[in-house]
Each structure stands twice: as structure tokens, then as C-alpha cells.
Amino acid sequence: MEKIIAVLEGDGIGPEIVREAIKTIHAVEARFGHTFTLKYAPFGAGAYFAEGSPFPDKTKAVCDRADVIMKGPVGLAVERMNEIPQEHRPEVGAILPLRKRYDTYANFRPVRLPKALSGFSPLKPELIGEGLDILMIRELVGGIYFGKKTEGPATGMKYAEDECIYTDDQVRRVALVAFNEAKKRNCKMINIHKANVLATSRFWNAVVEDVAKQFPEVPYESVLVDNAAYQLVIKPTLFNGVALLENMMGDILTDQAGGVIGSLGLMPSACVGPEKSYVEPAHGSAPDIAGKNIANPYSMIGSVALMFDKCLNLPDEAEVVWNALFTVFERGFTTTELSSGYAPEKILSTSEFGDMVAAIIKGERR
Ligand code: IPM
Ligand code: MN
Numbered sequence: 445m446e447k448i449i450a451v452l453e454g455d456g457i458g459p460e461i462v463r464e465a466i467k468t469i470h471a472v473e474a475r476f477g478h479t480f481t482l483k484y485a486p487f488g489a490g491a492y493f494a495e496g497s498p499f500p501d502k503t504k505a506v507c508d509r510a511d512v513i514m515k516g517p518v519g520l521a522v523e524r525m526n527e528i529p530q531e532h533r534p535e536v537g538a539i540l541p542l543r544k545r546y547d548t549y550a551n552f553r554p555v556r557l558p559k560a561l562s563g564f565s566p567l568k569p570e571l572i573g574e575g576l577d578i579l580m581i582r583e584l585v586g587g588i589y590f591g592k593k594t595e596g597p598a599t600g601m602k603y604a605e606d607e608c609i610y611t612d613d614q615v616r617r618v619a620l621v622a623f624n625e626a627k628k629r630n631c632k633m634i635n636i637h638k639a640n641v642l643a644t645s646r647f648w649n650a651v652v653e654d655v656a657k658q659f660p661e662v663p664y665e666s667v668l669v670d671n672a673a674y675q676l677v678i679k680p681t682l683f684n685g686v687a688l689l690e691n692m693m694g695d696i697l698t699d700q701a702g703g704v705i706g707s708l709g710l711m712p713s714a715c716v717g718p719e720k721s722y723v724e725p726a727h728g729s730a731p732d733i734a735g736k737n738i739a740n741p742y743s744m745i746g747s748v749a750l751m752f753d754k755c756l757n758l759p760d761e762a763e764v765v766w767n768a769l770f771t772v773f774e775r776g777f778t779t780t781e782l783s784s785g786y787a788p789e790k791i792l793s794t795s796e797f798g799d800m801v802a803a804i805i806k807g808e809r810r
Contacts, residue, residue, distance in 0.1 A: 446479045447756060450510035452487035452503065455534070456729025457739040458516030463516065463800025464741035465748045466613075468768075471805035472752070472761050483510060487532045487542075488518030488729075489525060502543070512755045513722035515542070516744065517729035541545035542722065543585050549614065550621045551584040552754055553698045553726055554746070557705040561773055564706030564782050571680060578683045579629070580701060581622045582694025585713055586614040587644070589691045610644050610690065615651040621716075622688040623659040630686035632663035636672045636693060648690060649794035669693045673700060680704050698726055706806040707781050709739070712746030714754040721755040723747035739791045740779035742769060745801055772797060
């Protein structure tokens, strides 16, 4: 296969974890005989300072021409961010426009922690049971994130408003993705919502339940979001399966899930649209540890696995990457933020971790 990958390194730890993800891509090329052409383009806070825009036109052109986009985290330290006008901050000036441009409505955020790694979790090992394998699917281009924002009035009592809208189409297409995944994985589909209060949630549920009729073989459950947040730490194995969430609730619960498995460094993601998709880690750019070669590249490399699986339809290649990632941990190695209780020689730097993943993929002995 020959494909073009747009590479948006981003800010903070972005370039160093993207570098390791690229080692993984090259290892997969070597092993499977593919050719991936990498096209770098600026994106994020650094791009704003260098180009005057966090998502410059030339970057849009590179992304438009690519088959898939690989994006690192964005954002700089608070003082630097405060120098950027609100509309050019990377969240509203780059990430949301990227999602909107390619209509990347289905955000896959796998939450995986095998039993053998239960020590990474801050929860008691018995709560991790036989391990966690939750696929959170977050609607990514609708809801309150993309509703009209209003502030007013010029006189009188000031207020601010964020509109939350979901249309039938928007709910239906992401629900279809979630049910199809659950069918493929032969697991249940858990719909998370706030229908006891929100009209958008009642509407969401009605559409999801309509889609459920097409999948009689998939066990269906529905849980209120506040209770889901509670259960996620009390009995996380309840969620083994596919969990479907709207945009805002998905933002919050996927971070919480990262906490449950011990680190946001273990949270890769893929953002899939009808024609084009991109991948990114679910975490931020950690400017405090940037350049120190201690960041965990797992979420960025895991995003490469998701790119193969969800964006390029290369499931075998994806499996090889996942296996390599878990093999590093199974060999007893770890990363700095997960290193409590580990001997110093078992703690890998960012580049050592990436080297080991690449060597495993290529079948080399260490
Ligand atoms: C995420 C991030 C983004 C979001 C921010 C950076 C806009 O938190 O991908 O989870 O809220 O979606
Ligand atoms: Mn988030």
C-alpha cells in the first residue's frame, strides 16, 4: 500500500512523541512492504507564533492532499498561551476547525489495561479483575462544542450562552458506528446520557434506541452519565465493551478513564470522518516535561495502531503495533509517569520506548 500521511507535530512533547510514532510507521513499512510518504506541516500554538495562525492555509492544503493525518498534542505553557488571542488559541483555532473541516464525527478512545498491568491503575487490582477493554466512542463534531456561543448584552445583566444541538443524522451515524463495533467485537453497547435533565439526551436516546433495533444481537444498556462516572471507578469492568457518549460527556469520561488505567499517556485516539480521518493522543502537550525525553509515547504510538485499523483498513498492521506496545510492558519496562515501584533500569525514556516498539515490530532481538 502507498499512502500519504500529513504529520502535524504540534507543541510541547508533540515533536518527541511523534518522532517515536514515526519509528513505528517505518517499522510497519519494513515488515509489511508498505510505503508511507510523510508530509510535515505546522499546527498549534507554535504555528500561531511562526505563521500567524494555529491552522495555517498551507497546513490545510497538506491535510487536504493527504490520505490520513497524524497530529500531536498542542498548546504551550500558560504565559505563552496568554499571548494568543482567544480565536487563535489552538483549541478553538486549530483542533475544532480540523474536526469540523473533515467532519470527524466518530472519536475512538480505547481504554485498555490487561490484568498483568493492573498495577498501573490507582484502583485496587481486584477492581481491574481480568482486565479492562473498553472502547469509548465519543461524538466529536456536534453538541455544545459546536453550538452558537453568545455573550451579552452590552447593557443590563451580563450572560453567556452555549447552545447544545443534536440532529437525527448526527446521532444516528455515530450510533451506527458504535453498534457495528460492538457487533464486530461481540460485546455490549452502553449508551451514556443525561436524559433525566437534558432534552438533547432524551432525543439522543430515542435515536440510539431506534438504531438498536437493527442490532438485536448486540446487548444494549443505557446509563446516566453521573452514575457512569461513579461506576467507572467503583466497578470499571462493567464497561468492558463499547461505550457511546456525546461530545462533552465523552471529553470528560475519557479523561477519567485515563485516570482509571493510570495515565493519560495510555490514551490514544482516532477521529474518523466520512472521507478523511486523523489520529491524536487524548492528552495535552505537557509543556512542563517537553524536550526531556521522558514523555510516554504510548498514546501517540497507539494512535498509529488506530490509524492502521480505523483509517487505513489495515487491521493486521494495527494488531502488530498493539502487541509491540504491550510486549514492552510485559517485559517489565515502564515509562516515567508510571514508574512508581520500578527499578531505574526498567524506566524507559521516550526514545528508548519507541526504539523497543520498532524492534519488536521488525522482529529484531533487543
Ligand atoms: C480532547 C481535548 C479537546 C477537547 C480540547 C483540546 C479542545 O480535551 O481531545 O479531549 O475538548 O475535545
Ligand atoms: Mn479532553
